[in-house]
Amino acid sequence: MRATAAVVGSGPNGLGAAVVLARAGLEVVVHEAAPTPGGAARSAPLLGPGTVVDLGAAVHPFGAASPLLRALDLGRHGLEWLHPPVVAAHPLDDGPAGLLHRSLARTAEELGPDGRAWTALHRGVAERWEDVAETALGPLLRRPRHPAALASFGLRAPWPAAATARALFRTERARGLFAGSAAHAVLPPGHVLTSAFGTLFGAAAHTTGWPVARGGSQAVADALVAELAAHGGRVVTDSPVTDLRQVRPADVVLLDLTPRQVLALGGLDLPPRYRRALARWRHGPGAHKVDLLLDGPVPWRDPRVGRAGTVHLGGTLAEIGAAAAQVRAGRLPERPFVLVAQQGAADPSRAPAGRHVLWAYAHVPHGCADPAAGERVLGQLERFAPGVRDRVLARVDTPPARLEAWNPNLVGGDVGGGALDGLQQVFRPAVQADPYATGVPGVWLCSSSTPPGGGVHAMAGAHAAARALRELARR
Ligand SMILES: Cc1cc2nc3c(=O)[nH]c(=O)nc-3n(C[C@H](O)[C@H](O)[C@H](O)COP(=O)(O)OP(=O)(O)OC[C@H]3O[C@@H](n4cnc5c(N)ncnc54)[C@H](O)[C@@H]3O)c2cc1C
Known part of the structure; x- marks a missing residue:
């Protein structure tokens, strides 16, 4: 039987993680609370018919440089810089x-x-x-x-x-x-x-x-969703996850969430040291x-x-x-x-x-x-x-x-998933060797609150997914 993965949140990092897992052969479902995928990389005709407004990210130095986005050749799915x-x-x-x-x-x-x-x-x-x-x-x-x-x-x-x-x-x-x-x-x-x-x-x-992305930053998210679908994965929108047990039958779970949201999740028994670190997280x-x-x-x-x-x-x-x-x-x-x-x-x-x-x-x-x-x-x-x-x-x-x-990840309007100063420049979100590990087997953090931080690059998702795959192979 194929191993299964659930991703909570369809921002660029959640989608990047989902794509890496799906390309490795896992059966992947992304749960997104909002009615449309993309997190802070969505666009809409906010200023009337014929307008395209980037509701979050607009300009993509990270996207153009991202090793993951470049390797995926997302031009096949309509992404054009x-x-x-x-x-x-x-x-x-x-x-x-x-x-x-x-x-x-x-x-x-x-x-x-x-x-x-x-x-x-x-x-x-x-x-x-x-x-x-x-x-x-x-x-x-x-x-x-x-x-x-x-x-x-x-x-x-x-x-x-x-x-x-x-x-x-x-x-x-x-x-x-x-x-x-x-x-x-x-x-x-x-x-x-x-x-x-x-x-x-x-x-x-x-x-x-x-x-910028032709047609709006949404094109980045849409291309990742298309790549996910090409490998059998899917995004379920209007699907907020409030308790880990909603998705826990999956073999691995990746959370595209900030520490505050992780702490609010039911059914997640985090080690006390990690829980304390998340509680200290600064935006x-x-x-x-x-x-x-x-x-x-x-x-x-x-x-x-x-x-x-x-x-x-x-x-x-x-x-x-x-x-x-x-x-x-x-x-x-x-x-x-x-x-x-x-x-x-x-x-x-x-x-x-x-x-x-x-x-x-x-x-x-x-x-x-x-x-x-x-x-x-x-x-x-x-x-x-x-x-x-x-x-x-x-x-x-x-x-x-x-x-x-x-987008509940934008705590207090913070666009970067957490302040980029002090220890948080290097240790995101806790002082530990593996920044993506939550201490709960099979559950990983993959949002911009982990390295390399904010930006539409999907690399936090890629790194967290790589860890999850390594752990899965050892089981
Ligand atoms: C106004 C603004 C301008 C920006 N400008 C730029 C820019 O020009 N260039 C750039 O590179 N970056 C920019 N950024 C930053 C960039 O958009 C973010 O760093 C990036 O989107 C983070 O990706 P992520 O996947 O970690 O999280 P997000 O994109 O925030 O996605 C998180 C997703 O998780 C979903 N979610 C949250 N809780 C739950 C739950 N319980 N259940 C299910 N789903 C849930 C949310 O609805 C959201 O869709 C900007 C951000 C903002 C807000």
Whole structure:
């Protein structure tokens, strides 16, 4: 008889785990509480007919670099990465925006006096990108298979991004561009190891890129569901699992859940030490999302910003640091750090002709319910694109509580499955050799609360599934 597997949650990690298990010959059923699969990689016509809005993830540096997604060749199931003409833009109040291009040489050239330092910081990592991606998207605690890949980050990797930016760059443009890339980790630029994140995101831009998925991020989830079906697996939607006994007849169970949800599951007798570790798990800041339908392109003061797939609205390095410090102190900044995605720069299918869909979210305090948050996002947009308010035809705000109601893994609006600071950078979710083991035989954790953390890469699912298969083979 075929061994059976149940996966709880159909986010990218749950689906990635399911695909790995199904391809190994197991009979796999994924239970998803929501009416549609995909977790935080879903899309919908939120802003009216003909619009495609990414309800969670929008831009896919991790997806394009993911060893699992690449090996699965998901193009067979309709997944197509589309690259915008400019990877990312970092506008400032004065002067031209900093632009991140696929070409390292062009990026450096436009950064003028900081070009040489930008190249020196990113070239080594970009040159070893395949090995770097495999290492960065692996469980960090194993003996590195590619020590040279880790070494390519250089001695500055543990430094705070702010210290690296001040030491290496003279212009606010280069400093802001680097700090903006590092801010994707939702950590203040003064935090240790944020240099490594900045360099990682920069090198990703110069290699596999930061693409969007044609037709919406849902295409990533749909392709994984199709691959699962091709190997006999299936997803059951509207199927919340509240007690492990609902799925326990399966030989292995993988949980695409955060620690808090695991603790709430009935019928799961966790070892006390692991239970205590899960109870100590800390979540990061929240996201306040704003989706806009515009009647024309965004009137960026620097028009080149309109060609970028991603835009960082944070201003100078000092300002990004100050906003992050306020968020950590539980206060909504007057000028929050805002990530904007302009999927239409790469994928014209996102809005009806003549219309533009703009996706944005601000870093706000965990669980922030301040009604001013949406207006602060608009304020940051207006600051770098005067007149944008007059172009707004429709607007939908999704504050942290609504994000969590939509997907219970987004605790307090935390998009990364748990803070990425302190011990949680390496030990996710507990200090133990195997991050995916729950201590209950046959039950594994596979969400972004395990390594390598947040992002649409499905690698936590892949690693957890590999452990489950090894254990099954030993039984
Ligand atoms: C607003 C936002 C923007 C983001 N932007 C990006 C981006 O641009 N690029 C990027 O790479 N990443 C981005 N992310 C992060 C990325 O989407 C997540 O890290 C990723 O989706 C995590 O995958 P996962 O499988 O671990 O969990 P999730 O995608 O959160 O999926 C978990 C699933 O489990 C289901 N579930 C929960 N409890 C139960 C239960 N009891 N029973 C059954 N099902 C259950 C949920 O309904 C959900 O479908 C963003 C996230 C958000 C919210």
